Amino acid sequence: MVLLKLKLVQRLIICDTAIDFVNHEGVLTFFVVCFVNGQLTDKTTTPNASGSDVVEAVVNLIREACIFPNDKKYLRRLAYVESMDGLEANTYRPNYYGGIWQIDQDMFQQIATAIVLDDAKKMIKQSIGIDWSKVQWVDLAKPLYSGLAAALFTLLKAGKNGIPRGIHYQANFWVNTYRPGHLANVFFTKSNKLETGCKRTNTLDLVFALDSSTSLAPQEFDAAKQFVKYIVDSFEISSDTTQVGVIRFSTTLDGGFNLNAHTSADGLKKAIDGVQYKSGGTHTAEAIEYAINNCFTTTNGARLGSSKILILVTDGRSENRNETLRQAAAAKAKGISIFAIGVSAQVDERELNAVASQPTCTHVQILNSFADLDSLKAEIEQVSCKASEFNLDGHEMGSIVVQYDDINTIKR
Structure with missing residues (x-):
């Protein structure tokens, strides 16, 4: 009998299918396994x-x-x-x-x-x-x-x-x-x-937090809105598939809309155009906290079991860096994946890397041109396609122990 302890298991299907292991003993791994004669076999190295x-x-x-x-x-x-x-x-x-x-x-x-x-x-x-x-x-x-x-x-x-x-x-x-x-x-x-897209059975709740602080020029804010529309075009917008919400933040948080406000692509893009630039401080921590406590709630349209993604569009220079990182950690603990997009020549990449989900190489991007965003769109789709790593109430699943000494023995 062997005991194998794993931090997170995304999916487990016996024989000829897949299991994902993330961050096992400090090393990222992603395995496809099969039980053969009572043993756990990694098919990626078979x-x-x-x-x-x-x-x-x-x-x-x-x-x-x-x-x-x-x-x-x-x-x-x-x-x-x-x-x-x-x-x-x-x-x-x-x-x-x-x-x-x-x-x-x-x-x-x-x-x-x-x-x-x-x-x-x-x-x-x-x-x-x-x-x-x-x-x-x-x-x-x-x-x-x-x-x-x-x-x-x-x-x-x-x-x-x-x-x-x-x-x-x-x-x-x-x-x-x-x-x-x-x-x-x-x-x-x-x-x-080859079918490049996934057959998503889960829904996607996507929230954009747009920085309109004084450190960003109005034209950079306009570019951020164009970016949002560019990403939105990649997904089917409806109450049954992908929903999109927007937060506009500087010193205050206003001018955005909730996930359930718009159920068509045309209506959604008109609403994005209507979000106005309003200068002020960079209260990134408050924006993330608002996303957790307001946007990603069932009252405002978030759906149980949906993939939840927050895309932070900012220069990465928040008023309170420590509080920003604390709120980002709280969001991740509730199953929210965070992408950080830099939109300024003065962007603070260190803060973007600290706020974003891992790995940062796929969750952080500096917005130079929309032509560079294909990889980001693909990564958002990838996150939304993955089996949920969290329970329906948004809490992270604990470690599990997989015990195996024959083909039918699996214990949590």
Whole structure:
């Protein structure tokens, strides 16, 4: 009999499905497991494992460990394009070990010798516990190793330009860097077959807190409103799917609206346009507290069991930093994910990083242009797609103990 204690379990399904473990003994992990002969098996490190659950677990681990945070869905698409998530018959062919992401031996050698990847390899060792200097090509038959190799190879080829956004541009990038001599249409066609969005059964309650303090110019506040509308366009707005609320804050909190105020996209965007700039102090702590005690309540439209996200749009220079961090911690404890968006040339990134949920590489962004927000939209969708880590009343689930000595023994 073995006892395994975990901090949070997002979902647990027996055999061929997924379980997520977060922050186990200080190391971020995200596993797909299966009970085999009474033992708990991590399918992300099981040779020749395949399937969409395995791929998505690997991609999420890599993203949340901040190894490859803003890949614009490229790594997920790449797994399907290369091997249909490992389900193509020749994925694990004799004497070939490239795995789900089909990393050829010469590609693996480029990764092994590239000095520019040293920092990424250090991060892999620190966050996932894999010493890349000891990895062999044969190890890539394990999905996690194949995915990491694909991420490293892509980082090597993308360089400072990063991953292009959009399937068309990624198809050309794939031909130029990953599969020279192939047709871009192969990537394009297969990527379109892949369902990039999730089938969300849970609802999404999304609240924007807009800073209109004196330290922000009126045009920066207008840019913040345009940002809100840009994000809103990514979601279906209705009382049954996604609801959006807005808080406008400076010295006072007013001029916004609750989650249940607008149930259509057109009405919502008109209401966003109507939120007026009002200069004053930067009372960020009060804005977060208001979101907790007013916006995310059933009285004002929040729904039990919904994914709850607060997007703080600010320059990050609050009047009371300690109180701001205290309120942010209180929000997270109630199951509210916080994204922090910087909208000023004088933004305080340290405060944004302290306020935002982890990992900050996917929850903090400086607003330079709307074209840079594709990764943020994808991350919001990802958070809303995840199984809830909290009870319906918004309280965090406690640690659990999974005890197993046969296939049917699971105890909380």
